Amino acid sequence: xxxxxxxxxxxxxxxRKQQVRAEDVARHAxxxxxxxSRTFTPGASVSDATRAxxxxxxxxxxxxxNRLASSLNRSESGxxxxxxxxxxxxxxxxxxxxxSERLQAAGKVTMLINTSGYEERVKDALLQAISFRTEAAIIxxxxxxxxxxxxxxxxxxxxxxINREEDFPGSLQIGPDNRAAGKTALKALxxxxxxxxxxxxxxxxTWSIVxxxxxxLAAAEDAGVDVLCEVDGFTSYQAGLELGTALLDREDxxxxxxxxxxxxxCGVIDAARQRFGLRTPDDLSVxxxxxxxxxxxxxxxxxxxxxxxxxxxxxxxxxCTTEQPSSxxxxxxxxxxxxNSVQKARVPMK
Amino acid sequence: xxxxxxxxxxxxxxxRKQQVRAEDVARHAxxxxxxxSRTFTPGASVSDATRAxxxxxxxxxxxxxNRLASSLNRSESGxxxxxxxxxxxxxxxxxxxxxSERLQAAGKVTMLINTSGYEERVKDALLQAISFRTEAAIIxxxxxxxxxxxxxxxxxxxxxxINREEDFPGSLQIGPDNRAAGKTALKALxxxxxxxxxxxxxxxxTWSIVxxxxxxLAAAEDAGVDVLCEVDGFTSYQAGLELGTALLDREDxxxxxxxxxxxxxCGVIDAARQRFGLRTPDDLSVxxxxxxxxxxxxxxxxxxxxxxxxxxxxxxxxxCTTEQPSSxxxxxxxxxxxxNSVQKARVPMK
DNA sequence: CTGATTATTGTACACGTTTGCATCTCCATA
DNA sequence: TATGGAGATGCAAACGTGTACAATAATCAG
Numbered sequence: 001x002x003x004x005x006x007x008x009x010x011x012x013x014x015x016r017k018q019q020v021r022a023e024d025v026a027r028h029a030x031x032x033x034x035x036x037s038r039t040f041t042p043g044a045s046v047s048d049a050t051r052a053x054x055x056x057x058x059x060x061x062x063x064x065x066n067r068l069a070s071s072l073n074r075s076e077s078g079x080x081x082x083x084x085x086x087x088x089x090x091x092x093x094x095x096x097x098x099x100s101e102r103l104q105a106a107g108k109v110t111m112l113i114n115t116s117g118y119e120e121r122v123k124d125a126l127l128q129a130i131s132f133r134t135e136a137a138i139i140x141x142x143x144x145x146x147x148x149x150x151x152x153x154x155x156x157x158x159x160x161x162i163n164r165e166e167d168f169p170g171s172l173q174i175g176p177d178n179r180a181a182g183k184t185a186l187k188a189l190x191x192x193x194x195x196x197x198x199x200x201x202x203x204x205x206t207w208s209i210v211x212x213x214x215x216x217l218a219a220a221e222d223a224g225v226d227v228l229c230e231v232d233g234f235t236s237y238q239a240g241l242e243l244g245t246a247l248l249d250r251e252d253x254x255x256x257x258x259x260x261x262x263x264x265x266c267g268v269i270d271a272a273r274q275r276f277g278l279r280t281p282d283d284l285s286v287x288x289x290x291x292x293x294x295x296x297x298x299x300x301x302x303x304x305x306x307x308x309x310x311x312x313x314x315x316x317x318x319x320c321t322t323e324q325p326s327s328x329x330x331x332x333x334x335x336x337x338x339x340n341s342v343q344k345a346r347v348p349m350k
Numbered sequence: 351x352x353x354x355x356x357x358x359x360x361x362x363x364x365x366r367k368q369q370v371r372a373e374d375v376a377r378h379a380x381x382x383x384x385x386x387s388r389t390f391t392p393g394a395s396v397s398d399a400t401r402a403x404x405x406x407x408x409x410x411x412x413x414x415x416n417r418l419a420s421s422l423n424r425s426e427s428g429x430x431x432x433x434x435x436x437x438x439x440x441x442x443x444x445x446x447x448x449x450s451e452r453l454q455a456a457g458k459v460t461m462l463i464n465t466s467g468y469e470e471r472v473k474d475a476l477l478q479a480i481s482f483r484t485e486a487a488i489i490x491x492x493x494x495x496x497x498x499x500x501x502x503x504x505x506x507x508x509x510x511x512i513n514r515e516e517d518f519p520g521s522l523q524i525g526p527d528n529r530a531a532g533k534t535a536l537k538a539l540x541x542x543x544x545x546x547x548x549x550x551x552x553x554x555x556t557w558s559i560v561x562x563x564x565x566x567l568a569a570a571e572d573a574g575v576d577v578l579c580e581v582d583g584f585t586s587y588q589a590g591l592e593l594g595t596a597l598l599d600r601e602d603x604x605x606x607x608x609x610x611x612x613x614x615x616c617g618v619i620d621a622a623r624q625r626f627g628l629r630t631p632d633d634l635s636v637x638x639x640x641x642x643x644x645x646x647x648x649x650x651x652x653x654x655x656x657x658x659x660x661x662x663x664x665x666x667x668x669x670c671t672t673e674q675p676s677s678x679x680x681x682x683x684x685x686x687x688x689x690n691s692v693q694k695a696r697v698p699m700k
Numbered sequence: 701c702t703g704a705t706t707a708t709t710g711t712a713c714a715c716g717t718t719t720g721c722a723t724c725t726c727c728a729t730a
Numbered sequence: 731t732a733t734g735g736a737g738a739t740g741c742a743a744a745c746g747t748g749t750a751c752a753a754t755a756a757t758c759a760g
Contacts, residue, residue, distance in 0.1 A: 420747050
């Protein structure tokens with residue numbers, strides 16, 4: 001017969017939360033406990049009769065397979081950790097929305113770990129992920145110590161770094177081709193006939209954002225044009241306001257600005273409009289990066305680069321679901337999105 | 351002696367992921383397995399000597415307590431589910447950022463479940479949460495069937511509904527006082543001297559958004575003023591553009607518009623500026639709701655209502671961490687944030 | 701030095717699953 | 731009818747932990 005006694009040794013039964021177990025369903029349906037398990041395991045062998053009985057009893061009792069126990073047994077948690085800071089930033093939020101959506105569609109469960117604040121928290125985040133035997137950790141901001149990464153690997157966890165390209169063996173490093181985008185931005189400003197070109201960047205920029213700046217400056221050097229560099233503040237709209245104000249306040253006011261981020265670009269445009277009465281693209285050409293939702297708002301209509309989000313996620317999922325993925329670095333082209341913040345080409349193409 | 355043999359019955363050892371267990375650490379440190387467990391259990395009794403040995407060995411071997419197993423045993427997962435749709439929407443993103451942050455600080459782990467798309471997905475989300483024995487589910491959008499909620503309760507899960515106030519026993523229902531806010535909005539427009547007052551709302555609005563509309567209209571009725579209602583589209587910036595265009599295109603163009611959402615308000619302001627050459631607050635007064643980041647962008651400078659996010663989250667956490675919380679409905683005042691999208695008071699206060 | 705108290709360690713069981721193997725039933729084929 | 735084979739079911743062993751209880755070692759009061 002079934003052993004119905006729970007908590008044999010513990011007197012205070014009430015302290016434990018009573019859950020509906022497979023055994024309860026089994027007893028209710030008059031079948032064995034394994035039959036219940038098999039009913040909920042795809043591909044397992046159960047007769048239609050017992051399956052029906054089990055499903056009915058499960059429905060009545062409100063039974064759900066305990067995935068903690070199941071994960072423990074099969075050593076596959078189905079959980080993927082998303083590690084990110086400043087989640088409420090437009091581009092980041094979009095990325096997380098898309099990622100969680102796609103992970104879900106792939107049958108995975110997303111664990112969100114917010115690392116705003118100290119950089120140190122990436123470490124804690126990964127430790128937490130390891131504790132929960134996460135199948136993979138997708139890091140959207142920051143990067144872990146190599147030693148910590150090894151701990152991840154030794155626990156069978158996969159590591160994806162988005163927007164990082166440092167040397168990181170064993171992981172997938174993926175992101176847009178920031179340098180190329182910077183280059184394209186410069187060409188576009190030149191073709192628009194801009195004479196005094198500037199760059200607006202945050203002083204606390206991420207690696208990938210600095211890359212954009214480098215690409216832009218390198219292209220400028222190649223073309224033999226001087227670039228006015230204004231670098232200050234955080235990667236935010238407010239910083240854009242300040243940067244824009246500083247730039248437009250100069251005697252030699254620039255007529256074309258590459259902003260390393262859409263948020264900064266929005267700030268620059270607003271500075272131009274609200275504080276100097278200048279309009280894009282007539283008085284000033286502005287290019288951003290990220291293609292956040294606000295970029296297509298009518299007040300900005302910002303020419304920018306679209307992050308290759310879909311492709312990044314495609315690759316992410318594919319890489320995470322292969323058995324023994326090998327270290328890989330993927331750089332995807334960022335699509336140039338023409339809107340109306342850049343003067344129409346005055347200089348014909350060569 | 352220790353039993354080092356794993357997978358006694360399974361030949362293909364390699365198929366299972368090899369993990370570092372407490373037993374491995376115990377063997378390495380020359381102590382018993384329970385000592386390892388005790389080392390990582392706060393308040394357990396271990397001598398400093400063994401604790402030190404255990405910690406050292408754990409460090410070397412890269413051991414982390416398996417929280418799946420631990421949760422299973424103690425029937426406390428430490429996981430809280432966040433159920434939300436349209437995560438990349440400014441207000442939603444901010445809410446999630448703050449919630450995940452605070453949950454983390456409280457030692458909880460957040461599981462993000464994206465329910466964009468069908469409404470049906472709230473059900474799937476909760477079923478998933480139950481499977482993982484989530485301690486609580488915080489629902490930011492949508493609401494579950496009562497029967498499903500019962501299943502949640504019977505599995506010891508707590509339920510929080512944010513921005514819902516339907517009759518839902520056993521759960522915490524919390525959100526801003528939308529009606530009162532609508533009322534305040536009307537008063538503010540009247541005091542600004544607006545003569546032709548309008549309301550712009552989405553046709554697919556949530557319950558709480560509809561409440562704002564109701565509060566506004568009720569107050570208008572009380573004051574004996576007519577309100578022009580434009581209701582169409584989704585709750586988005588684009589809808590705001592359309593709504594604004596439709597309103598401002600009328601013969602009897604309104605001079606004061608309450609938008610049930612900041613996103614809509616931004617759209618309305620842009621419609622006014624970009625399509626009609628009208629400026630706030632001189633030609634048009636606009637009030638929004640949510641106090642999203644864009645509301646304080648210089649291009650909008652939007653007078654709006656701040657969601658009582660902090661208080662909501664405070665209450666959430668407090669409620670979720672009490673043993674047997676009783677059903678509760680909490681309505682918190684939304685703070686009116688004065689910026690510069692509403693004409694300065696022309697009508698003196700009575 | 702003895703008995704009592706306390707701090708530490710060990711033993712064994714439970715948490716709720718999945719799965720290899722063995723058993724059993726049933727039906728078709730030779 | 732005997733022989734296989736397929737399909738369903740049961741048994742028992744894991745997965746990696748926490749904890750009540752017992753046993754042992756250490757400390758202390760008298």
